[in-house]
Amino acid sequence: MQVYLPIAEMSVNALLVLGMGWLVGFLSGMFGVGGGFLLTPLLIFIGVPPAVAVGTQANQLVAASVSGVLAHWRRGNVDVKLGVVMLVGGVIGTAVGVWIFGILQRIGQIDVAIGLSYVVFLGVIGGMMLVESSRAVLRRRAPTASRGKLHRHIWLHGLPMKMRFQRSKLYISALLPAGIGAVGGMLVAIMGIGGGFLLVPAMIYLLNMPTGLVAGTSLFQIIFTTAMATLLQAATNQTVDVMLALLLLIGGVIGAQFGTRVGTRLRGDHARLILSCIVVTVAAKLAWDLVAVPADLYTLTVGAP
Numbered sequence: 001m002q003v004y005l006p007i008a009e010m011s012v013n014a015l016l017v018l019g020m021g022w023l024v025g026f027l028s029g030m031f032g033v034g035g036g037f038l039l040t041p042l043l044i045f046i047g048v049p050p051a052v053a054v055g056t057q058a059n060q061l062v063a064a065s066v067s068g069v070l071a072h073w074r075r076g077n078v079d080v081k082l083g084v085v086m087l088v089g090g091v092i093g094t095a096v097g098v099w100i101f102g103i104l105q106r107i108g109q110i111d112v113a114i115g116l117s118y119v120v121f122l123g124v125i126g127g128m129m130l131v132e133s134s135r136a137v138l139r140r141r142a143p144t145a146s147r148g149k150l151h152r153h154i155w156l157h158g159l160p161m162k163m164r165f166q167r168s169k170l171y172i173s174a175l176l177p178a179g180i181g182a183v184g185g186m187l188v189a190i191m192g193i194g195g196g197f198l199l200v201p202a203m204i205y206l207l208n209m210p211t212g213l214v215a216g217t218s219l220f221q222i223i224f225t226t227a228m229a230t231l232l233q234a235a236t237n238q239t240v241d242v243m244l245a246l247l248l249l250i251g252g253v254i255g256a257q258f259g260t261r262v263g264t265r266l267r268g269d270h271a272r273l274i275l276s277c278i279v280v281t282v283a284a285k286l287a288w289d290l291v292a293v294p295a296d297l298y299t300l301t302v303g304a305p
Contacts, residue, residue: 007241008052014247016046021251026258027278037125037193039248041118041282048244050114051105054192055230055239056248066223072216079167079213083220085174089181090225096182097189098232105237112290117191119287125198126279133273168209168217176207181221188222188229 003014024039043053072078104110159173180202187193199218203209209217234240 003243003247005048005052005241005244007056007238008048008244010047012046012048012244017244017247018251020046021248022255023251024248025252025255026262027255027275037118037122037191038278038282040114040192041122041286043244044115045285050111051101051237051239052241052244054101054114054190055233055237056241056245057192069216069219069223072219075216077213077216078220079165079209079217080220081163082165082168082170082177082207082209083217085163086177086181086184086217086221087224089178090185090188090221091228093182093185094189094225094228094232095185097186098229098236100186101190101233102237105239114191115286115290119283119290121191122279122283122286126276126283129276130273130280133276136273168207168213170207170209172207177203180206181225184218184222185225185229188225189232 001014002011003017004011020039020042024042027038040050040053040057043057044050048056069078101110104113159175161174162171163174164171180199183202184199187198199222200214203214203218204211230240
């Protein structure tokens with residue numbers, strides 16, 4: 001069943017797109033990650049222009065983030081004050097990211113930029129996950145090593161403009177959460193990913209934030225940065241395809257339900273090992289597509305004599 005995507009200017013198999021949304025939703029539910037860092041490359045693999053894949057993926061993240069925040073809000077796991085400070089940085093980062101995105105699009109380098117960003121980003125993150133998860137599997141029966149001190153104070157904690165965040169029991173510089181939010185905003189705008197798997201560790205190890213509040217607070221600011229990125233991409237760069245987003249959203253919601261059930265049966269180290277293999281494989285495929293010689297270097301159209 002073919003469906004025409006007006007912004008991407010191409011026809012795709014609706015069942016294939018639904019299946020991709022289901023697969024990413026399944027992986028999201030099973031591994032507890034957003035899935036955006038996998039969905040954008042998958043869309044590129046089936047021929048969707050990278051710029052449209054990024055803009056449309058940001059649109060889908062809004063719905064996923066709202067659903068997650070509501071669940072955390074009911075449990076009281078959202079630090080609104082810290083989330084607002086992160087949002088200030090996120091808004092700035094998103095605006096800058098969309099501006100850079102537009103420049104790269106106008107000079108015809110956006111496809112290469114997106115591809116390189118994903119190769120580097122997924123390659124580094126996936127490689128680190130693969131090493132860590134492999135060691136965890138191999139050393140599962142080894143004696144547990146003593147843990148070092150979790151909260152280490154570094155030079156970043158001496159920055160000015162300190163604020164007190166009662167919910168998280170923190171007294172830190174507002175520049176830290178704002179900077180983390182700015183990074184997240186740029187990731188949304190340029191790569192179409194929420195960046196939670198990068199922001200969450202930063203909030204834990206740089207802000208020394210209680211783990212129970214991290215996910216909800218991160219999703220809180222992601223809602224607004226992704227919504228802003230979607231509006232700016234649609235208005236400025238015209239890269240949001242609503243039909244494509246709808247198909248992906250339907251498949252993702254269904255897939256997440258199945259993935260959640262399967263994820264409860266997997267050990268944590270096994271789940272990380274499987275996810276890292278998927279991430280590294282996607283990065284390798286993107287890298288190959290960047291350097292491989294196309295089958296047809298030129299396309300010639302012969303008119304009627």
